[in-house]
Amino acid sequence: MFALSFGSDLNHWFLQHQREMPWRKTKDPYKIWVSEVMLQQTQVDTVIPYYLRFCERFPTIEALARAELEEVLALWKGLGYYRRAENLHKGVKKIVRELHGRFPTSLKEIAQIPGIGDYTAGAILSIAFNQPVAAVDGNVMRIMARQFAIDEDIGSTKSKRLFERLVLEHMEGEPSVYNQALMELGALICTPRSPKCSECPVQSTCKAYAQGNTEAYPVKARKEKPVEEVYTALVLKRGEAYYLEKRPENGLLANLWGFPLLDESLYERLCALGQPLNPVRHVFTHKRWRLLPVVVEYTGKNEERLRAILNIEPVKFFAMDDIQRLPIGTAFLKIISQIDR
DNA sequence: AAAGCGGGGAG
DNA sequence: CTCCCAGCTTT
Numbered sequence: 001m002f003a004l005s006f007g008s009d010l011n012h013w014f015l016q017h018q019r020e021m022p023w024r025k026t027k028d029p030y031k032i033w034v035s036e037v038m039l040q041q042t043q044v045d046t047v048i049p050y051y052l053r054f055c056e057r058f059p060t061i062e063a064l065a066r067a068e069l070e071e072v073l074a075l076w077k078g079l080g081y082y083r084r085a086e087n088l089h090k091g092v093k094k095i096v097r098e099l100h101g102r103f104p105t106s107l108k109e110i111a112q113i114p115g116i117g118d119y120t121a122g123a124i125l126s127i128a129f130n131q132p133v134a135a136v137d138g139n140v141m142r143i144m145a146r147q148f149a150i151d152e153d154i155g156s157t158k159s160k161r162l163f164e165r166l167v168l169e170h171m172e173g174e175p176s177v178y179n180q181a182l183m184e185l186g187a188l189i190c191t192p193r194s195p196k197c198s199e200c201p202v203q204s205t206c207k208a209y210a211q212g213n214t215e216a217y218p219v220k221a222r223k224e225k226p227v228e229e230v231y232t233a234l235v236l237k238r239g240e241a242y243y244l245e246k247r248p249e250n251g252l253l254a255n256l257w258g259f260p261l262l263d264e265s266l267y268e269r270l271c272a273l274g275q276p277l278n279p280v281r282h283v284f285t286h287k288r289w290r291l292l293p294v295v296v297e298y299t300g301k302n303e304e305r306l307r308a309i310l311n312i313e314p315v316k317f318f319a320m321d322d323i324q325r326l327p328i329g330t331a332f333l334k335i336i337s338q339i340d341r
Numbered sequence: 342a343a344a345g346c347g348g349g350g351a352g
Numbered sequence: 353c354t355c356c357c358a359g360c361t362t363t
Contacts, residue, residue: 135358137359
């Protein structure tokens with residue numbers, strides 16, 4: 001086989017080496033959409049079981065549009081970035097309401113759907129409808145940065161446009177194949193560390209390989225270390241039920257359920273009323289939580305004493321069976337795992 | 342342009 | 353530990 005060009009070499013490699021994935025068995029734009037949203041900032045192996053459960057429960061746009069957000073979030077539990085689920089839910093409802101349930105085929109219309117940005121729009125248009133548009137994700141930026149020795153910070157808006165242009169300039173064959181080939185190459189060969197250049201189908205055109213400094217790309221601005229926040233987590237117990245509150249619509253773990261998080265300074269006073277559990281650590285992209293859980297029985301004298309400390313009026317206590325069905329963030333699940341035994 | 346938003350895997 | 357991952361929305 002002659003080396004023809006970047007695009008065709010890439011496509012040939014992909015057709016021989018692509019991995020099997022559930023969403024590669026369909027051209028249904030809805031299912032491609034679900035997979036792309038789940039795959040935002042999330043690795044393939046993590047997504048697969050979530051994707052299969054989700055598509056079984058919500059096989060169509062209509063099925064998802066009929067569901068309550070609460071159930072959608074419950075299926076998303078543990079996957080993170082819960083706004084994705086909320087936007088997906090808003091998106092299908094919008095399509096049912098405004099487009100008679102038909103997934104739009106123009107970039108202009110697709111861009112109006114909540115949760116679909118430049119990447120996801122490009123991915124759906126190219127994979128489901130085979131339209132020649134770019135779909136630039138982290139993999140693609142890494143590959144192109146190495147191919148062309150791009151020194152621009154990949155986090156900047158400017159470099160994003162540059163990568164889209166490079167992708168389109170070198171596109172060949174079926175857009176569906178080409179775009180997925182880029183992602184697959186980034187996942188299997190052109191990895192962030194220790195890229196497998198000896199197996200790379202586009203090694204001959206790679207500028208960074210020629211320079212011998214593939215790992216110098218892509219250039220990425222340094223991020224701040226996440227700051228730690230410490231909270232007292234109130235595990236209020238009444239009989240065999242526990243108090244959980246729904247978190248605000250905006251902010252961290254929005255719309256999920258959890259234990260009340262109180263100021264660290266209340267820890268000692270609450271410990272005097274109940275029993276501490278093991279501290280829980282949880283890391284987000286931009287902050288770290290250290291939660292100090294205290295189990296307090298909501299009975300008798302404690303009720304009075306709690307009222308003096310807090311201004312919460314605990315209403316909803318949940319049995320453990322009900323807790324399992326609620327959308328709850330992993331940080332709180334770590335506490336629950338200590339009491340559910 | 343920058344910040345906020347999860348959770349897990351790899352090394 | 354650190355870095356990264358099939359990013360988007362809001363400010």
